[in-house]
Amino acid sequence: MGTRTHRELPTSDELAVWRAHLEAFDIARSRIEARLHHDSQLSTGDYKVLLALSEADGKTMRSSELAAEISWERSRLSGQLGRMEKRGLIRREPCVEDARGSHVILTDAGAAAFKASTIPHLRAIKEIFVDAFSADQIELMGEAAAKLREHLTAAT
Numbered sequence: 001m002g003t004r005t006h007r008e009l010p011t012s013d014e015l016a017v018w019r020a021h022l023e024a025f026d027i028a029r030s031r032i033e034a035r036l037h038h039d040s041q042l043s044t045g046d047y048k049v050l051l052a053l054s055e056a057d058g059k060t061m062r063s064s065e066l067a068a069e070i071s072w073e074r075s076r077l078s079g080q081l082g083r084m085e086k087r088g089l090i091r092r093e094p095c096v097e098d099a100r101g102s103h104v105i106l107t108d109a110g111a112a113a114f115k116a117s118t119i120p121h122l123r124a125i126k127e128i129f130v131d132a133f134s135a136d137q138i139e140l141m142g143e144a145a146a147k148l149r150e151h152l153t154a155a156t
Contacts, residue, residue: 028129035124040117045080046089047121050114053090053106060105062095089113 010018033044042050048070053059061069067077081104084090089110095101106114130138 031128032121032124035128036117036121039120039124040113042113042117046084047114047117049077049080049084049104050089050106050110050117053104054111054114056106059111060103062098063092063102063104066104084110 036042036044036047049066052066052069053061063077063081064074067074070077072080081090081092085092087109088107091105091107092102093105095103133141
């Protein structure tokens with residue numbers, strides 16, 4: 001790789017890489033999301049919430065902690081939780097420590113839906129994303145993603 005000089009705007013080559021990245025990942029994400037919904041009737045939002053709750057101590061989190069965990073605004077999470085609660089995937093209980101907050105709890109039905117969706121979802125990720133690359137390319141992409149995350153975290 002060549003060295004880059006500091007300049008204000010990306011080069012045409014850098015912009016082409018950016019666009020190719022966005023377009024390819026939009027297609028991959030769309031196909032993976034469609035497979036998730038087809039295979040399990042879960043949306044990507046459902047899956048993110050269920051994953052976070054399934055990994056949480058006691059399968060419960062405060063709604064503010066859940067929003068931070070999945071990097072969502074609390075208003076977006078509130079709507080998502082309402083839809084999931086109607087379907088019996090989660091339940092909400094008032095937070096004793098803070099009357100304004102609530103605990104989000106993974107229900108048995110939510111745990112079962114998550115468990116049933118996991119293998120088909122991972123299979124879709126492998127077929128649509130992983131299988132497109134060599135092991136070396138996957139490793140390089142992992143390094144690039146870590147570097148980008150480090151850069152973005154330092155910027156905030």
